Amino acid sequence: MNPYLALTRPGNVVLTAVAVIAGSFIAAGENIVDFQVEILIASISAMMLVGGGNALNDYNDRESDKENHPNRPIPAGLISAENTLLYSQFLLTGGLLIVLFGLANKLPFIIALIGTVTLISYENQLKALGMSGNIAVGFMSGAVFLFAGMVVNDPGPTLWMFGLAFFATISREIIKDIQDLEGDKDRLTLPARIGIPNSLIVAGVILITAISLSYTAVPQFDGMALNAYLIGISAANIMMLIGFQNARNENYFSGQKSIKQGMGIAMLAFIASAGL
Numbered sequence: 001m002n003p004y005l006a007l008t009r010p011g012n013v014v015l016t017a018v019a020v021i022a023g024s025f026i027a028a029g030e031n032i033v034d035f036q037v038e039i040l041i042a043s044i045s046a047m048m049l050v051g052g053g054n055a056l057n058d059y060n061d062r063e064s065d066k067e068n069h070p071n072r073p074i075p076a077g078l079i080s081a082e083n084t085l086l087y088s089q090f091l092l093t094g095g096l097l098i099v100l101f102g103l104a105n106k107l108p109f110i111i112a113l114i115g116t117v118t119l120i121s122y123e124n125q126l127k128a129l130g131m132s133g134n135i136a137v138g139f140m141s142g143a144v145f146l147f148a149g150m151v152v153n154d155p156g157p158t159l160w161m162f163g164l165a166f167f168a169t170i171s172r173e174i175i176k177d178i179q180d181l182e183g184d185k186d187r188l189t190l191p192a193r194i195g196i197p198n199s200l201i202v203a204g205v206i207l208i209t210a211i212s213l214s215y216t217a218v219p220q221f222d223g224m225a226l227n228a229y230l231i232g233i234s235a236a237n238i239m240m241l242i243g244f245q246n247a248r249n250e251n252y253f254s255g256q257k258s259i260k261q262g263m264g265i266a267m268l269a270f271i272a273s274a275g276l
Contacts, residue, residue, distance in 0.1 A: 003078035004087060007058055008051030015264075016050040016144060017043040022267050023148025026274045027157045035152045038103055042151045045099040045112060046144060052091030053119045053140075059084045060123045068183035092116055107150040115143045130189040134173040142166035160217035161270055165263060167210035168240060172259040174203040175244075179252035200248060207244055207259070211237045214266060225276035232269025236262045 001010075020043045025032050032039070058065065062074045062081050073079045096116060100109045118136050127133040142162035149155030177189040178196050191199040214233050221229045243258025 003073040006073050007055040007079070007084060007087060008091070009054045012054060013047045013051050016046045019144045019267065020046050020148045020151070022271050023145040023158050023161065024152045026145070026161060026270045027149040027154045028152040029274055032152065038105075038151050039148075041098060041102040042108055042148065045095045045102070045108075046147065048091045048095030048098065049112060049116060049119075052088045052095060053116075053123075055084055055088035055091060056119070056123050059088060060127070064180075064183050064187075068180050092119075103151070105150065105153065107155075108147050111143055111147045111150060115140050115147070118143075128187050130177070130187065130193060131174075134170045134177070134190070137173050138166040138170040141169040157220070157274070160214070160220075161267065163213045164210050164266055167206050167213065168259060168263050168266075171203045171207040171210065171240075171244070172256045172263075174199055174206070175247045175252055175256040175259070178247070179256065203247070204244055207240060211240065217270075221273050223276070225273045228276055229269055229273035232272055233266055236264075236266035236269055238262075239265055 021039060024035060024039050024042075028035060058072055058074055059081055061068075062084075065072050066075045070076065074081055074084055096109070096112055099112050100106070103109065118140055122133050122136040122140075126136045142165040145158040145161040145165065146155050149158035174190055177187075178191045178199055181189070181191050181196070190202065194202075214237060217233075218226065218229065240259045240262030243255045243260075243262060245255075246252075246258060247255030
């Protein structure tokens with residue numbers, strides 16, 4: 001894979017575009033066809049911002065990645081750290097400019113700007129502080145749904161997805177910190193501060209909060225949409241709980257991956273229910 005493409009982590013970039021489209025559909029329903037151009041602009045912007053953020057992450061983690069992720073472009077010698085930084089700046093700036101000048105509605109730009117400032121703060125300071133960094137990542141994960149809702153002028157219906165993504169992502173990030181504990185010698189992560197067992201307790205409580213929050217969206221559905229939502233969100237929550245159990249069994253990689261997959265299923269549940 002081209003190293004510049006690899007820096008963006010294309011899987012995450014594509015999922016971001018899917019999340020923008022999904023959030024727009026959750027908010028607008030059948031009226032999504034009235035916002036095709038806006039959604040396209042927003043998707044391109046979001047993909048550039050996420051890609052730029054991932055490249056910046058690789059730049060800042062270039063030393064720890066020699067142990068944690070040696071196959072990434074910088075530690076593998078496929079691209080220089082200086083070019084990675086320039087590439088991330090190009091993507092981040094371009095992503096903001098596209099949404100600023102491409103959309104008449106400026107609310108999506110405000111969310112994108114807040115998200116970008118949070119991202120840069122995370123990479124330059126918050127990440128090293130552990131839990132503060134996890135909260136920042138949670139906000140950025142959930143903000144994409146608010147961003148999408150604002151693109152179609154109705155962020156209200158996306159609040160549940162924001163909350164679910166926010167808390168589930170924090171839980172997943174704690175488990176990822178446990179996974180990377182040996183290589184993260186320069187970070188005061190939660191596991192480094194309070195130990196793995198206590199960190200798992202915190203991650204579990206936060207995940208239960210996310211799961212509980214997901215059922216507060218039930219009153220907005222009825223009939224077939226309600227049945228579809230209950231089935232879909234329950235499947236998502238079971239997947240996330242399986243992931244947490246895997247983490248408790250010290251299979252941290254599988255655990256955090258299953259939580260991410262559960263979040264994807266939850267998004268599909270929202271989409272299916274909004275379409276019925």
